[in-house]
Amino acid sequence: MRIDIITVLPQMLEGAINCSILKRAQDKGLAEINLHNLRDYTDDKHNRIDDYPFGGEAGMVMQIEPIDNVISHLKSQRVYDEIIYTSPDGETFDQKMANKMSSLENIIILCGHYKGIDYRIREHFITKEISIGDYVLTGGELAAAIISDAVVRLIPGAIGDEQSALSDSFQDNLLAPPVYTRPAEYKGWKVPEILLSGHQAKIDEWKLQQSIERTKRLRPDLLED
Numbered sequence: 001m002r003i004d005i006i007t008v009l010p011q012m013l014e015g016a017i018n019c020s021i022l023k024r025a026q027d028k029g030l031a032e033i034n035l036h037n038l039r040d041y042t043d044d045k046h047n048r049i050d051d052y053p054f055g056g057e058a059g060m061v062m063q064i065e066p067i068d069n070v071i072s073h074l075k076s077q078r079v080y081d082e083i084i085y086t087s088p089d090g091e092t093f094d095q096k097m098a099n100k101m102s103s104l105e106n107i108i109i110l111c112g113h114y115k116g117i118d119y120r121i122r123e124h125f126i127t128k129e130i131s132i133g134d135y136v137l138t139g140g141e142l143a144a145a146i147i148s149d150a151v152v153r154l155i156p157g158a159i160g161d162e163q164s165a166l167s168d169s170f171q172d173n174l175l176a177p178p179v180y181t182r183p184a185e186y187k188g189w190k191v192p193e194i195l196l197s198g199h200q201a202k203i204d205e206w207k208l209q210q211s212i213e214r215t216k217r218l219r220p221d222l223l224e225d
C-alpha cells in the first residue's frame with residue numbers, strides 16, 4: 001500500500017511514520033509512506049499557500065493552485081483509490097474504516113489547515129473526508145498520522161503476530177480482555193488463576209466474558225450496533 005501525505009508541516013509527521021511498526025512495514029516493502037511539502041508546489045516566490053477568504057471571514061484559506069499542482073502531479077503517476085481530506089467535518093474514523101482502507105493500493109491524505117481549503121478542491125479532487133473525532137486540531141497532520149498508523153498495522157505481515165491484530169479492541173465490536181505477564185504475583189496482586197491453568201478452552205471463554213463485561217461497562221454504545 002502506498003500513502004502520499006500532503007502537508008505544510010512534514011516535520012510533524014516524520015517521527016510518526018518512521019518508527020516502530022510503520023517503519024518495519026515500510027522496510028518489509030508492505031507499505032510506502034511519502035510526505036509532500038505543499039510549499040514545494042507553489043509558484044509564489046514567498047512559497048505562500050494560503051490567502052484571505054472571499055466574503056471576509058476571519059482566518060486564512062489554503063489556496064487551490066498548490067494543492068492542484070501536487071495532486072495532479074501524483075495522479076499523473078498512478079491511480080489513487082481514495083483522495084482523503086482530514087477535517088473535523090468528515091466521517092468519523094473508526095476500526096471498520098481502517099479495515100476497509102487497509103486493502104487499498106494507493107491513497108492520498110491531504111492535511112487541512114487554517115480555516116480550511118478552497119472548497120473547489122473538495123468538490124473536484126477529494127473522494128472522502130475523515131475526522132478523527134469531534135474536536136478541532138490545529139491541523140490535519142496528527143489525524144493523518146493516526147489514520148496511517150491504524151491502517152498500516154492491519155496490512156497482513158505488518159505486525160509480527162497477525163492474530164494480535166484480529167484480537168484488538170473494536171475488531172468485533174468488543175473491547176479486548178485484560179492481559180497480564182510475569183510475574184504471576186506482584187506485591188500480592190495476582191494474575192487471574194484461570195490464565196495459569198493451561199486449559200485453553202476455559203481461558204478463551206474467560207477472555208470472551210471479560211470482553212463482554214468490559215464493553216458493557218466502558219463502551220455500551222458498541223453493543224448497540
Ligand code: ADE
Nearest residue numbers: 086087088131132137143
Ligand atoms: N483537522 C482539525 N481537526 C480535525 C479532526 N478532528 N479530525 C481530522 N482533521 C482535523
